[in-house]
Amino acid sequence: MRRTTAAVLAAACLTLAGCGSSTDAGAAKPSPSPTVDPDKKFINSVTGADLHSYATKGMPAASELEAFPPKWCTALDAGHSVDWMLGDAGGLYPWGADWGTEKADAYQLVVFGVAAYCPKYSAQVKTELRDEGVY
Template identity: 45%
Template sequence: MRTRTTTVAALIAASLLALTACGTEPEPDSPAAGPSVSATTDPEAQYLARAHDIEFNGTPTDEELTALPPQWCDALADGHSVEWTFGPDGADLYPLGQEWGTVQQDAHALLVAGVRSYCPEHLDTVTDELREGGDY
């Protein structure tokens, strides 16, 4: 009888252990968490991590890159479109500098990265507009 009680107790303990493991999430620094940018990372770091993966004609500085998202967010908060924000007849905030530039597809990817990091409340509006134009 004692063996049966011990076996049943062990099975119950194993079941409870398995159930508690199902509800846990990996620690942020564990390999299971992956290399994604955490929600606690500051917007600049999130944005630059994405921006550094974009192809540029030339090499923009981080200062040049980080100057753009707050301006984009201001234009979007004022109700302007991506076309107006980037266009010469609007805010003229297309991502380019004296020694660097980028093609439109990469400019849109940079804009999405900036909006996702600095003003995510405008992300759906931006991605919807880009999708409608076939650019995203």
């Protein structure tokens, strides 16, 4: 009787512990993917692009540029287009008190910003810009 009880308890422990499956024994748990700060991703993209707009005076302060992408994402959430965002109606054209951005570079900034802050809109934005012949 003791052997039967011991065998039943041992089997129950193995089942609860998950030790009975040979397929689980060597399986590695996926490591969590590192999160990348959207500000850093955006600024790294802008810096690496060598945009013509910033060639002579240099790039504007990161804090000034970083203010735009969250607003672009909000506009996209509301169903607006890139043309609307960068036009008079949207008022989200990337410029500051002592710096400006050429239109071609502004489109590129939107692509970088959307990729960093709201990537679910990346394909939509690129398609829109391609359809307009500006990307």
